[in-house]
Structure formats: C-alpha cells, structure tokens
Amino acid sequence: MPKTFDIAVIGATGTVGETLVQVLEERDFPVGALHLLASSESAGASVAFRGKNVRVREVDQFDFSLVKLVFFAAGPAVTRSLAPRATAAGCTVVDLSAGLPTSQAPNVVPEANAAVLSDLPLPVQVASPSAAATALAVILAPLRAVLDLQQVHVTACLAVSALGREAVSELARQTAELLNVRPLEPQFFDRQIAFNLLAQVGTPDAQGHVPLERRLVDELRELLGMPALKISVTCVQAPVFFGDSYSIALQTGSTLDLAAINQALAMAPGIETVEDDYPTAVGDAVGQDVVYVGRVRTGIDDPQALSLWATVDNVRKGAALNAVQVAELLIKGHG
Amino acid sequence: MPKTFDIAVIGATGTVGETLVQVLEERDFPVGALHLLASSESAGASVAFRGKNVRVREVDQFDFSLVKLVFFAAGPAVTRSLAPRATAAGCTVVDLSAGLPTSQAPNVVPEANAAVLSDLPLPVQVASPSAAATALAVILAPLRAVLDLQQVHVTACLAVSALGREAVSELARQTAELLNVRPLEPQFFDRQIAFNLLAQVGTPDAQGHVPLERRLVDELRELLGMPALKISVTCVQAPVFFGDSYSIALQTGSTLDLAAINQALAMAPGIETVEDDYPTAVGDAVGQDVVYVGRVRTGIDDPQALSLWATVDNVRKGAALNAVQVAELLIKGHG
Numbered sequence: 001m002p003k004t005f006d007i008a009v010i011g012a013t014g015t016v017g018e019t020l021v022q023v024l025e026e027r028d029f030p031v032g033a034l035h036l037l038a039s040s041e042s043a044g045a046s047v048a049f050r051g052k053n054v055r056v057r058e059v060d061q062f063d064f065s066l067v068k069l070v071f072f073a074a075g076p077a078v079t080r081s082l083a084p085r086a087t088a089a090g091c092t093v094v095d096l097s098a099g100l101p102t103s104q105a106p107n108v109v110p111e112a113n114a115a116v117l118s119d120l121p122l123p124v125q126v127a128s129p130s131a132a133a134t135a136l137a138v139i140l141a142p143l144r145a146v147l148d149l150q151q152v153h154v155t156a157c158l159a160v161s162a163l164g165r166e167a168v169s170e171l172a173r174q175t176a177e178l179l180n181v182r183p184l185e186p187q188f189f190d191r192q193i194a195f196n197l198l199a200q201v202g203t204p205d206a207q208g209h210v211p212l213e214r215r216l217v218d219e220l221r222e223l224l225g226m227p228a229l230k231i232s233v234t235c236v237q238a239p240v241f242f243g244d245s246y247s248i249a250l251q252t253g254s255t256l257d258l259a260a261i262n263q264a265l266a267m268a269p270g271i272e273t274v275e276d277d278y279p280t281a282v283g284d285a286v287g288q289d290v291v292y293v294g295r296v297r298t299g300i301d302d303p304q305a306l307s308l309w310a311t312v313d314n315v316r317k318g319a320a321l322n323a324v325q326v327a328e329l330l331i332k333g334h335g
Numbered sequence: 336m337p338k339t340f341d342i343a344v345i346g347a348t349g350t351v352g353e354t355l356v357q358v359l360e361e362r363d364f365p366v367g368a369l370h371l372l373a374s375s376e377s378a379g380a381s382v383a384f385r386g387k388n389v390r391v392r393e394v395d396q397f398d399f400s401l402v403k404l405v406f407f408a409a410g411p412a413v414t415r416s417l418a419p420r421a422t423a424a425g426c427t428v429v430d431l432s433a434g435l436p437t438s439q440a441p442n443v444v445p446e447a448n449a450a451v452l453s454d455l456p457l458p459v460q461v462a463s464p465s466a467a468a469t470a471l472a473v474i475l476a477p478l479r480a481v482l483d484l485q486q487v488h489v490t491a492c493l494a495v496s497a498l499g500r501e502a503v504s505e506l507a508r509q510t511a512e513l514l515n516v517r518p519l520e521p522q523f524f525d526r527q528i529a530f531n532l533l534a535q536v537g538t539p540d541a542q543g544h545v546p547l548e549r550r551l552v553d554e555l556r557e558l559l560g561m562p563a564l565k566i567s568v569t570c571v572q573a574p575v576f577f578g579d580s581y582s583i584a585l586q587t588g589s590t591l592d593l594a595a596i597n598q599a600l601a602m603a604p605g606i607e608t609v610e611d612d613y614p615t616a617v618g619d620a621v622g623q624d625v626v627y628v629g630r631v632r633t634g635i636d637d638p639q640a641l642s643l644w645a646t647v648d649n650v651r652k653g654a655a656l657n658a659v660q661v662a663e664l665l666i667k668g669h670g
Contacts, residue, residue, distance in 0.1 A: 155490035155582035157532055157571075171530075176514055179507065195506075196617040197492055197573060197580045199630055199644040208632030217635050230637050232584040234630070234644060236492075238532060239574055245532045247490035249567040251586070282531040295534055295569070297543030300552050302565050309534040309569060 004032035005331060006067040008091075010082065011074030012036035012056050013045050015161055015168075016096060020073055020320035021049050027324060030331070037062055039074070064089035068123075069331075071323055072097050083125065092123040092330055094323050098215060100125055102222060109134050110325045111270040112141035112223045117329050128326055130212065131244055131318025132156045132235070133219035138291045139248070139310055140224055142268035146260045147306070148253035151230040156216070157238040157245040158201060159281065160193065162314050168241055175239070189237070198237040210235060243281025244314040250306040256298050261306065265293055270317075278309055285311040289321055339367035340666060341402040343426075345417065346409030347371035347391050348380050350496055350503075351431060354655035355408055356382050356389075362659060365666070372397055374409070399424035403458075404666075406658055407432050418460065427458040427665055429658050433550060435460055437557060444469050445660045446605040447476035447558045452664050463661055465547065466579055466653025467491045467570070468554035473626045474583070474645055475559055477603035481595045482641070483588035486565040491551070492573040492580040493536060494616065495528065497649050503576055510574070524572070533572035545570060578616025579649040585641040591633050596641065600628055605652075613644055620646040624656055 007024070011017040017038075024031055036047055037059035046053040059078070064070065064086045072079040072095045079099025086093050095105055105125035106116050117126065128134070136154065143149065160167040170188035177184050178194050186192060202210035213233045221227050238245070266273050272290045279285065279292030291312045299305030312318050342359070346352040352373075359366055371382055372394035381388040394413070399405065399421045407414040407430045414434025421428050430440055440460035441451050452461065463469070471489065478484065495502040505523035512519050513529050521527060537545035548568045556562050573580070601608050607625045614620065614627030627646045634640030647653050 151586065153488040153567075153584040157492070172514065175510060179511055179514070191615065192617050195575050196578075196615050197575065198613075198615060199580065199582070200613045204630075204632075207635070208630060209635055214635060230634065230640065232488075232634055232637075232640055232642050234582045234584075234642055236580075236582065240530050240532065243531075245534065245571075247534070247569040247571065247582070249488040249569075249584070251486065278533075278535045280526065280531050280533060282527050295539075295543060297539075299565065299567055300542070300544055300549060302567075305565065305567055307567050307569055 004030040005069050006033040007031050008035040008037055008062065008064070008067045008070045010037045010059050010070065010072050010078060012047055013038045013042040014073060015164060015315050016319045017073040018047055019315050020071055020323060021047050023316070023320050023324045025050055027328070029324060029328065033066070035062065035067060064091050067091055069094070069327060071327070072099060073320070073323070075099070087123065087125060090123055093125040094327055095125065095127045096319055096323050098127065098130070100127060102127065102218070107133070107219050107222050108326045109137040109223050109322060110329055111268065112137035113225065114329055117326070122330065124330070126326055126330070128319065128323040129219040129223065130215055131162060131312060131314035132158070132216050132246065133223060134318050134322050135244065135246060135291045135310055135312040136220050136248070137223035138268070138270040139265070139293055139308065140220070142264045142271070143261060144224065146264045147250070147256055149226070149229065149250060150253050151251035152220070153232045153249040154216070154234070155247040156233060156235045157240070157247070158235060159238065159240045159242050159244055159314050161242045171239055171241060193237060193239055195239060197239070199234065201235040201237050240281055242313065242315065243285045244312050244318060245281050246310045248308045248310060252304045252306065255303040256306055258296070258298055262296060265296065279311045281311040285313045285317070287316065288313055289317055291317060339365040340404050341368040342366050343370040343372055343397065343399070343402045343405045345372045345394050345405065345407050345413060347382055348373045348377040349408060350499060350650050351654045352408040353382055354650050355406055355658060356384050358651070358655050358659045360385055362663070364659060364663065368401070370397065370402060399426050402426055404429070404662060406662070407434060408655070408658070410434070422458065422460060425458055428460040429662055430460065430462045431654055431658050433462065433465065435462060437462065437553070442468070442554050442557050443661045444472040444558050444657060445664055446603065447472035448560065449664055452661070457665065459665070461661055461665070463654065463658040464554040464558065465550055466497060466647060466649035467493070467551050467581065468558060469653050469657050470579065470581060470626045470645055470647040471555050471583070472558035473603070473605040474600070474628055474643065475555070477599045477606070478596060479559065481599045482585070482591055484561070484564065484585060485588050486586035487555070488567045488584040489551070489569070490582040491568060491570045492575070492582070493570060494573065494575045494577050494579055494649050496577045506574055506576060528572060528574055530574060532574070534569065536570040536572050575616055577648065577650065578620045579647050579653060580616050581645045583643045583645060587639045587641065590638040591641055593631070593633055597631060600631065614646045616646040620648045620652070622651065623648055624652055626652060
C-alpha cells in the first residue's frame with residue numbers, strides 16, 4: 001500500500017484551486033484526507049473529489065498540523081499571512097500565488113529545473129510560477145542544448161480566466177452588450193475588453209513595466225538557470241476566456257539547426273508540437289496537459305533568429321497541473 | 336482657383352475603398368470628376384461623396400483616359416491586370432493592393448520616405464504598403480535619428496476588417512453562436528476566431544513565413560531605407576473588428592536616451608503618444624488619422640532594448656489615408 005498524504009488546498013473555490021483538486025484526482029495523487037479551504041465569503045461551498053462533495057471551510061480557522069502538504073492557490077497576501085503557520089506546523093508548501101520570495105521558495109517547473117528539488121529535505125516551501133513563465137520554461141529548457149540563447153522577446157496574450165471568474169463574466173457581458181448594441185459599461189476591466197486588446201495588465205512601475213512582466217522575466221531566468229538572459233516581455237490581456245497564446249522571438253549566438261530544434265521540441269516532455277498547422281488556445285490547449293508549439297521558423301534572412309508560437313491552458317498546465325507535478329516530485333522517495 | 340484632378344477609385348465598395356472616398360472628401364482633395372469602380376458583382380451600388388450618391392460602375396468597361404489619378408483598392412490581381420492600361424492612358428497609379436513589384440511602384444509612407452516622390456515626374460506608379468508596415472514606418476522613422484536600430488521584433492495583432500466585410504460578419508456570427516451556446520460553424524475562417532487568436536494569417540511558405548509577414552519585412556526595410564535591418568514578425572488574427580495592435584521590441588546598438596526617444600515620438604508627424612495610460616485599437620485608434628504609441632520603455636535591465644505598443648486604424652491610417660497622403664504629395668507642385 002502506498003503511503004498517502006493529507007493535503008490542504010487554499011483557494012479551493014477559485015478557478016485554479018478547483019482545477020487543482022480535479023488534477024489531484026485525475027493523476028491519482030496519493031491523497032489521504034483532503035481539506036479544502038477558502039476565505040470566509042467562499043466557505044460553505046463544496047467541490048467534487050473522487051465522487052464526493054467536499055465542503056470548503058474557512059482557512060483562518062484551519063489547524064495546519066492536520067496535513068503534510070499545502071497548496072496556496074489564493075492571493076499572495078493569503079500566502080504571506082498563512083505560509084509561516086503551515087511551515088511551522090511541518091507542512092510542505094507549494095505556492096501558486098507568487099506570495100513568497102524566491103530565496104525562500106524556489107520556482108519549479110519539472111520539465112525545466114526538477115533538479116532544484118533533489119537536494120531539498122521535506123518539509124519545504126516551493127513555488128509554481130506564472131503560467132507564462134511555466135509555458136516558456138517548458139519550451140526553452142530543451143532548446144538550451146541545441147542553441148545559444150541570447151535574447152527572448154515575448155508578447156504574452158493572456159486569457160481573462162487568469163483574473164478569476166469575475167473577469168470571465170465581464171468579457172461575456174461586455175461582448176453581449178456590444179453585439180446587442182447596448183451601451184458598454186466596463187466594471188471589472190477599466191475599459192472595453194470585448195473585441196479589443198489591453199496592453200497593460202496591472203500598474204506599471206516608474207520604468208514602465210508591470211509586475212507581471214517583471215515576474216515573468218525573474219521567473220524565467222531562474223527556471224532556465226540563466227540569470228543574465230535578455231528578456232523583453234509585453235503582457236496583453238486578450239478577449240479570450242481560457243488559454244494563453246505566446247508569440248516568441250529568440251535571438252541566438254550562432255546559425256541555427258532547425259531539424260535539431262524541431263527534434264528537441266518533439267522529444268521534450270510537456271510539449272506537443274504542431275507541424276503542418278498551428279495551435280490555438282481554444283482549439284488545442286484548453287483542457288490539455290501540455291504546451292502546444294507551432295510556427296517554428298528561422299528568421300527571414302537571419303539564420304540566428306527563431307520565431308515560435310505557443311498556446312497553453314493557463315489555469316491547468318500553466319498553474320494547477322504544474323503545482324501538482326511539483327508535488328509529485330516532492331513526495332517521490334517519501335512514499 | 337486650384338486645379339482639380341479627375342480620379343478613379345477601383346474597389347470603391349470595399350472597406351478600404353469606401354474609406355478612401357470619405358478621406359478624399361474630408362481632406363478637400365482637389366477632386367474633379369470622381370469615378371467609382373468595382374467588379375461586376377458590386378457595380379450598381381452607390382457611395383456618398385460631397386452630399387451626392389455616386390454610382391459604382393463596372394471597372395472592366397472603364398476608359399482610363401477619363402482620369403489622371405487612379406487608386407487601386409481591390410485585390411492584387413485586379414491591379415496587375417488593369418494598372419498597365421491606366422498607366423498607358425497617362426494616369427498616375429496609387430496601388431493599395433501590393434499588386435505591383437516595388438521596382439516598378441515604390442512603397443511610400445509620407446512620414447517615413449516622402450523624399451522618394453520628389454524626383455518622380457508624373458505620371459507614376461506608387462504603392463501604399465500594408466497597414467502594419469505603414470504604422471511601423473511612421474513610428475520607426477523618427478527614431479532612426481535617436482537610436483542605432485539593429486533588430487525589430489513585432490507581433491502584429493490584426494483586425495478582421497483587413498479581410499473585408501465577410502470576415503467582420505463571421506467574427507460577429509461566431510461570437511453570437513458561442514454566447515448563445517449554439518454549435519460553432521466556421522465559414523470564412525477555418526476555425527474559431529471568436530474568443531481566440533489565430534497565429535497564421537495566410538499560407539506559410541517552405542520556411543514557415545506567410546506572405547503578409549514577408550511583405551511587412553520587405554516594405555518596412557524599403558520605407559526605412561534599411562535593407563539589412565533584422566526584422567522578425569508574427570502576424571496574428573485577433574478577434575477584433577477594427578484596429579490593429581502592435582507589440583514592438585527593438586534591440587539597438589547603444590545605451591538609449593529615453594527622454595530623446597519620447598521627444599522624437601511626440602514631435603513626429605502621424606503619431607499621438609499616450610504617456611500616462613496606453614492606447615487600444617478600439618478606444619483610441621479607430622476612426623483616427625494617427626498611429627497611437629504607448630508603453631514606451633527600456634529593457635528591464637537592458638539599456639539598449641526598447642519596447643513599445645502601438646495601435647492604428649488599419650483601414651483608415653493604415654491604408655486609405657496613407658494612399659491619399661501619398662496622392663497629396665504627388666499632386667503638390669502639379670496644381
């Protein structure tokens with residue numbers, strides 16, 4: 001009989017938390033007791049797990065000594081306030097909220113830097129990075145062996161689902177208003193998101209970068225182990241419900257071997273390559289466990305440049321699944 | 336009394352042709368007789384000009400000796416078949432369809448390379464480039480003086496209106512079907528465009544680039560007079576009716592002076608800079624005569640990198656207005 005782990009999921013009623021519970025079930029994660037937790041507003045709801053409805057309880061009252069593993073899938077403030085209690089109670093923490101400094105909780109994407117975990121005795125704090133950093137790390141990690149990566153330029157077209165259910169409803173509501181020629185009344189977003197693209201996801205700092213862009217750069221450098229890698233990022237809010245799309249341009253230090261690049265991508269874990277067509281967020285990525293990669297091509301007359309297009313289920317592969325994959329690595333050898 | 340010019344507009348019932356007629360009126364272009372022409376299917380319709388409805392006639396029957404200036408705003412095949420007749424009849428041709436080789440009809444964006452026109456005796460053939468090349472040339476031309484441009488990386492998120500009225504209807508129809516939970520039946524596009532992004536606009540060649548991407552690279556190099564400039568482009572079909580958005584990353588050869596860059600952009604013709612906010616296609620660009628530029632920032636820790644976001648009315652400033660601006664330069668001194 002394999003050992004099981006008593007687990008808590010904080011933020012269990014959110015889009016990521018709910019998917020995380022689903023993924024634990026689908027992957028037969030050795031869950032013993034499952035404690036689903038949320039803020040007082042969401043407590044009382046229930047979430048399905050292994051054919052039963054598990055009642056969501058208020059996180060503030062929770063006794064962390066009841067569990068060994070805690071997923072933080074609520075906001076960063078919740079993580080910052082409760083992770084110390086979880087750790088003090090002996091829990092391993094997997095943070096999906098960017099609530100902990102990376103010096104304390106390293107970012108891990110198993111396809112890119114699983115080795116980080118091999119030296120860590122439990123309990124530990126680890127972080128599952130942003131969906132964009134997760135997807136880009138899955139794609140770029142296998143390319144490190146076949147090209148001399150010097151610059152990464154990314155335009156990340158993000159689904160509204162990353163901002164939660166209110167954002168999803170707002171896109172639907174705005175769209176219906178416009179189609180019905182009713183006056184548009186933006187609420188969750190500060191302007192029209194329907195049939196439009198918003199080029200600023202968050203509040204820019206003095207240099208003009210938004211926190212999500214800085215986070216992506218920091219996380220991706222950490223995940224690839226390339227602290228000096230040049231990365232430019234523009235995060236764009238797209239009028240898409242589910243699934244992120246990334247337009248990626250790489251500049252490298254030598255002439256590229258496209259066959260070797262395609263082979264590295266095709267062999268890499270966590271990637272599905274699309275060769276005679278191209279992937280879309282809605283048509284391919286949503287609900288899937290891999291990052292889809294297509295339109296792989298060298299520069300028009302620059303053999304050192306590579307362009308790619310990638311799509312990922314931002315909630316699933318970009319967040320919930322990655323966190324569970326990290327947890328799987330953590331418990332390996334502890335079963 | 337200023338001299339007037341008898342003019343023909345071919346493709347007058349299309350989105351660009353109709354806007355072109357509007358722009359001629361708005362800018363008091365010295366139009367004498369106006370001949371609106373289209374394919375046999377569209378002939379018989381009428382388009383408003385100076386308070387009158389002008390009947391659209393069939394282009395195949397047209398006697399080009401009736402006019403001095405012809406705008407080709409239909410498809411490239413129409414231009415290729417009829418431009419020789421127009422030129423033989425002594426007409427100046429402004430082609431918006433990419434139907435003529437650039438050796439024969441140079442691409443012109445007045446804000447970038449007006450000088451090309453100064454040596455040309457009428458009649459001539461000139462081309463108004465793609466909306467993306469037009470917008471990027473307007474933005475990059477004034478920057479040549481304040482930075483050492485080495486690489487341009489663009490993700491061009493294109494409005495469906497560039498593909499004509501059928502594409503606009505299809506986005507509306509698909510969106511309504513999805514909101515009403517009816518089965519999606521793609522017709523004009525080969526898959527779901529509503530709430531999705533399509534990363535391949537056209538058919539890729541053996542190297543993986545689509546014609547529109549090659550066209551943008553060629554046109555932009557020509558407009559900037561920088562034939563060796565490294566440019567990577569991904570053209571994305573966005574679920575947006577009107578207005579293109581461009582995510583632009585520049586790599587330069589020396590440390591950037593952001594104040595000088597902002598000043599150059601603010602002073603440049605054809606640009607509206609948005610400083611404390613950011614522009615969107617729908618909220619700013621649509622219906623306007625300028626390219627909107629925002630989110631101007633240097634790299635997170637790369638003082639030689641610059642990122643920008645730009646939006647443009649692809650039909651108006653990106654096509655119809657540019658063609659009229661070109662014509663204004665052509666007739667200058669010939670009035």
